[in-house]
Amino acid sequence: MTTCAAATTQVDLTKVKPYGDTLNDGKVELAFTLPVPYGEEAAETAKQWVQKMGFEEPNVTYYHELCPGYTFFVVYGSATATIDYTKIVVPKVDGEVFDRVECGEWIGENIGRDIVVVGASIESDAHTVGIDAIIQMKGFHGHFGLERFKNVVAYNMGSQVPCEALIAKAKEVNADAILVSQTVTQKDIHIMNLTKMAELMEAEGLRDKMILTCGGPRISHELAQELGYDAGFGPGKYAEHVMSFVMQEVKKRGWEKKAKIEDR
């Protein structure tokens, strides 16, 4: 990895804080609204609130009345809190990541049969954008979807698919993996939906017979694992990330000759 400037060599990685234009200046920009009437008292309130958050020298650079009783602020401050970077642990999806063509070849060489996946945006969620990005031929942002992968058969059931229907389809086509998409997160509805799916898989005795993954803009691998999924795919993850995981997992589980669920 290359670094930007000589100064970074002086960073104490056990005590990291934000960087503005000088090491350890701690500069942070904040934008927020307070439910108070616009005026000098509002600005002072914002300043003190930012101070209480642990920022030194808070500077209210802009404030504006959104409507009577609500004021919007832009505030700069210097952070005092630090984090020990050397102690950070982030759970990540296991295995190597291959590109689309490599995935197809790898499956041909290592699995010797097509890998079957079924995906859907489940329950109340009407958004197809996530599952389409992974499965549809066009993919997203120049990353082709699973329909364009060799040795992969992918079924896209679209949105608002009940968990029961998704499981039924996965059984019908002997899926190796299920891909669950969730976009709406208001009031943690995605947690409820994803939990329901995991519990139903368990109840049907299928949990160890299929690989269960989920994805969406607010989903991390860590969250997925907490909810009982094998892997989770968040922003910046594309079809090749999903398939790299699934195919290596199929191999790990020894399902090369177990295309049928009852054999697993």
Place this chain on the structure above:
Amino acid sequence: MKSKLNLDPKVVDSARQHAANVAHDMQKFIERHTTVSTERTILRLLGVDGVDEVDNPLPNVVVDQIKEAGGLPTGAAYWMGNAMVQTGKTPQEIAEEVGAGKLEITKLPTCTQEEAAAAIMPIVKQTLAHIKAQTAKRNEYLATIGEGKEPYLYVIVATGNIYEDVIQAQAAARQGADIIAVIRTTAQSLLDYVPYGPTTEGFGGTYATQENFRIMRKALDEVGEEVGRYIRLCNYSSGMCMPEIAAMGAMERLDVMLNDAIYGILFRDINMQRTLVDQYFSRVIIGYCGIIFNSGEDNYLTTDDAYEAAHTVTASQFINEQFAVLANIPEEQMGLGHAFEMDPSIEDGFLYELAQAQMAREIFPKARLKYMPPTKFMTGNIFRGHVQDALFNLISVWTGQSLQLLGMLTEAIHTPHMQDRYLSIENAQYIFNNARHLGEEVEYKKDGIIQKRAQDVIKKADALLAEIEKEGLFSTIEQGKFGGVKRPKDGGHGLEGVCTKGDNYFNPFIPMMLGGEE
């Protein structure tokens, strides 16, 4: 007006003629059929409202009873008229008796169709008078307190709680918004009934109910009077209850309604026969009461590629226009949709977006074009997102779009916070004001990138429409020509709610509304 894009008027006329033929062909199918939601709409317009003791809406209870008895081909108007003749009661009283299990509406002695029609006519006239009074009220507001300039600033509220929505909506109006859309809760589109009463729980939006419409209408009238600008209210006449929600919108003076002839088929997997029959009555109502409909072409670009599939948007706009013509909707109420959704990494992408928006304006000169913001390529980088929205705003004012759904810098993160809406409105106001007459000053280079792009898209749209005319709309959708989504003719939700009309079927509202009667 001379075309700045040097579009060939023969190609435009040809595309429009193909679309008219597609719509006419489909209209024959539509006129032979009715649906449960169409019949429920008739009951609502006859004053039936409320729920039974287990919260089933009475229009559903009555129509379900008629359907189970095999009476749907005759239509709810006949059965209700007959029940009035036989019992001397009002439609609401009759529906309540059906709901209480005291009356089987199809088991009464029967009168002639003429007698039934005569019995309901006073109520039909009363309802039409109420709707016309609402339209007159809107016109009075527009004449007295006035309205914002086009492109109207259109923002959404989506808290799930109608009372919280009111706070957000009034705040947005005070910040400069001209149109407030109350986003519906996720999954309402697939409910085969309209929930009842005020609601405070929803996911990603708030239930569309008649009471919620009333609450928001009142709040927007209040704030409109305060800021000296009529604030338009928008909701969704789409999904399984298209015409019912249009009727509620007409009665409660909504101003804008999402309503697309084929959106529900493609994106909600609603059966195509059901949607096409439902959209007709919903559009007749919308045309009658002065609501601007918004079609949903922008959605194709979230599932298909905006650069490659641009002609499908144009083709769909023509189809939506021609279905609207058949429902007697004036051009000024046609909010044909499109969107700024090309991948921002495309070189000259701005030029292609400009070509598309300019072309829509030239092809549909009087339409209230609805322009939708970038969503697909918003990343969570709010700073870049704000710039994408700025480019979108620039094209809008430049090409004279009518309804500008404001992009939010926090798109792809959360439903808008109060400050997000302020920043978006400020962005649009700055650009609209700063570039107000840009379009009048600028012409495009002959045979340059912009002209060529528009000429290419309209040619492809014309070819697609010719193909649809040849194959029929049903078959085209089955093949996945729109939005890259395939739907079977007998698949999807709600087919069981479609039936062929009997010989003595009648719906008094359609002819009277088409005739503009009061």
